[in-house]
Amino acid sequence: MKVLMVCLSALLIGVFAEPEAQHNTRYPSHSANPRPSYPAKTYAKPPVPAYPKPSNPAPTYPKPSSPAPTYPKPSHPAPTNPRPSSPAPTYPKPSGPAPAYPKPSYPAPVYPKPAYPAPAAPAYPRPAYPEPAYPTSYEKKYESQYDYCDPRKAPKCSNNGTETFCLKDSEYPAQEVKYAIDYDPLVLSKYADVADQSADNLVDGLTSLAEEHFDYSDYHGSAFEKGHWVGDEGYICPSDVLYARPLRAVNADGEWRVIVQDIAWPGYTQTQRIETCLFPGASCRTLAPCYGSQCLQKYVYQRMLSFDPCDPEKGIFIDIYKLPSACSCHVQQLH
Template identity: 40%
Template sequence: MAMRLLVSLVIVALASADVGSHVSISHGGAKHAVTYSAHRPHHAPPSYHHPAPAYQPRQSYHKPAPAYHHQPAPAYKPTPAPYKASVEPPACSVNTTKAWCLEDNEYPTYELKAAIEYHYTKFRNLYADVADLNTELSVERPTTLEEETYLCPSDTAYVRPLRAINTEGKWRVIINNIEAHYETLTQTTRIEECLTSGEACPLVPACYETKCLQKSIYHRFVVYDAYDQYFPFAVETFQLPASCACLVGAYTIDH
């Protein structure tokens, strides 16, 4: 009977005990430790923590550097000069009365080099037609009466004009002192200018009607024409002083 009572008490105790409680029961003189462990179903509170997203590597926005390929130099394309450049006298003609310029601060050296290199084969044939002219004439003339002398004083020189007026009255750029294709291109000519043009010839008797006269000769030069986009070179004719002569007029003897 006592045993049943003890079991009943244990059942009641278990029913009223919380989860995880421990019950000790003593029976008689001996103490029997009986531990009952009961677990209620545990419901975890809802979690509001979202799991971390899976790692994704950051996309790189670095653009690859463009590849640079060597581009060939653009083909030479002559640019027409302003129209007034071929009509108005050049700046080098302002302080001179001559029809040519031996110095020119506006000489188109760079454009000439580029055009000659681009058209070299055709240009060389044109240039050889006039550049090989032999102008090695005597400049050291006699100066004493024992030998022979000129009747009119003059100034003689070899020149390389950079610009000059052609036979049509237009100023042209002449190819001179241009370094292109491993050579220096020049066009040299001999000129002789009268120092007393229009005056009586010295050393001639006054009974003669005389006058110092400037004589000219025609020269051909290779010129640069910026307006011609196909081949900007041509051979043109120029009239330059060549000698100084003494002109003797009519003479009659009166008895």
């Protein structure tokens, strides 16, 4: 240990003594006799002694095996003087009926009703035109030449009830209809018609001349005949198209009515487009049998000025009729 201390002291003395010689200002660097340079002294580092680690075992202390102390719970004796119990006070109930206090009565306030002057009705000047003179009662000035008066009985023009409308009627009551028109001054406001009707203004992309020349003579309704695949221009379902003016028809309630036409009222007509299937229920043209196609008749409701010969006092009125309007091809659902 002493040797180590001596070496460390000598090393420290050498370190602090050498800078003084370097910083000596007595001898400038450009002197003729420069200071000689000596090599740096090197000292050997003394070895560090290695001490063996002590191999002493750690002391072990035995745990005390004494049982935990138990303390007895203190027992206090019950008090000998219990809390005194005082009885609940009792009050005597009042005798006699309960006093009745009268309700105060306040007079209802009376408010005077405001008096507003009654508004005067506006006075409009009466139009200066003569009122039409209408007949007070329907007077039958003619004798009917028809003996039937059942509105559900089909007339002769219906081919024994097979037709629902008549385009020709030999029993048309022109006299009765004309008298009903003269009796009703408002019939002009009920009338409306487009007399010039054709495919030119009712069918897009088709002329009336082409529609009139449709020929279905080769078609007979069967899907296995030659006429089903060949034929001229026409609809896929053969039909008969008429721009007609019916004289009689069955209304929506199943009763026959007379239609007002120019027979009784010259210059005034009621034109309807009527399209009837030639082969209702037959297969459609140019379609294979596997499609299960079928031609179906379609109808439309039309309103027309009418007359009831069994009840002439009704005059001229508007009635509703179910007329054939189209023959369409329907393809059934394929399963």
